[in-house]
Amino acid sequence: MPILTKEQFQDLAKFDSNPCVSIFIPTQRAGKDVLEEKDKINLKSQWKKAGEELKKLGFPQEKIEKIGKPVSDLLDDRDFWRHQSDGLALFLADGFYRQYTLPVYFEAFTYVADHFYLKPLVPMFNGDGRFFLLSLQLDKVKLFEATQFSIGEVKIDDIAPSQIEDRVGYDYEERGRKAKTQNTTTGTSTVHGYEPATRDRNNEILRYFRAVDKAVYEVLHNEKVPLIVACEDSFFPIYQEASRYKNLYSQSVPGNPEAYEDMFSLHDSALKTLEPYFKKEKEEKMQQFNDLNPSRTSSSISEIIPAIHEGKVDTLFLQNREDIWGDYNENMASVDVHEERRNGSVSLMNLAAIKVIEQNGKVYLVEKEFMPNKETMVNAVYRY
Incomplete structure (x- = not known):
């Protein structure tokens, strides 16, 4: 999914041609509306409005059709409509076409002028909204760099232990197997095959998390943006003790990271947890206006x-x-x-x-x- 960069935004802002057509529509990621191709119908309706406006302004039909050719191609691309986010933005001119599938909800809107209409895109540029997301399990560790609109993995596997056994030894794994066997007999529950919480076990997890933190801190020590952790609820206090990063967010992403379908669903959950943080600056600016x-x-x-x-x-x-x-x-x-x-x-x-x-x-x-x-x-x- 191509995310609109500030440089691309500025290129659109500087683009000067007559006419320029800007089209925005809301889109659906999945469900009945996708199956019924409502997004395609919406785009077709907005392009019809644009064509009528261009005709009123005196542009010949041949030119209108040339500008609208990418829209016609898009309407015929069935695979494209199966991979949408929350909004679609199109920018068209004679010999120019850009499209952006974006995680921003747009009202359906068409604008024809000698410049592009970019106001609906501004939520993407209220600061970069950067943060880091640590997906933390006892047998897998991943670090992601993200904004409110994008996410990508930061490779740390060369400096971080990939599983707890790498730090505390394989006797931990063996004890875990024995505990799992015993608990199957007694009916006692376990967390993903590991033994129930004990002081020794927590100390071993703490050692492992300190090793993870060492790798994370090596990457983030000069950063000032939040680090949010996705892990089992019981693990988060232990990681808080292990972490030296000053901007560790005070809440974790709920649930086991393994339960999420992919990094995008994990990203969505992290954003919901971080929502108060991202609202804070906006509220402070509003208070400034009043004060x-x-x-x-x-x-x-x-x-x-x-x-x-x-x-x-x-x-x-x-x-x-x-x-x-x-x-x-x-x-x-x-x-x-x-x-x-x-x-x-x-x-x-x-x-x-x-x-x-x-x-x-x-x-x-x-x-x-x-x-x-x-x-x-x-x-x-x-x-x-």
């Missing part, structure tokens, strides 16, 4: 757009599923707001989001009831 001197904030699009072009905006809050239409004259630093979209109108919220992300600021799409200033659709916190 700062009014000269350091604004809720006026006519003030905010010029301030963005001066590099003043640190954080931008945009009301989700809404737009402000108008025009911006960069030479005059003036904003003309239109009551509704008309020929020549651009999305000022899209313009603002793209520019703030280019300047490494934060952009949040927020439901109306959670906006810092609920009376307006755009709020900003200034850097100075």
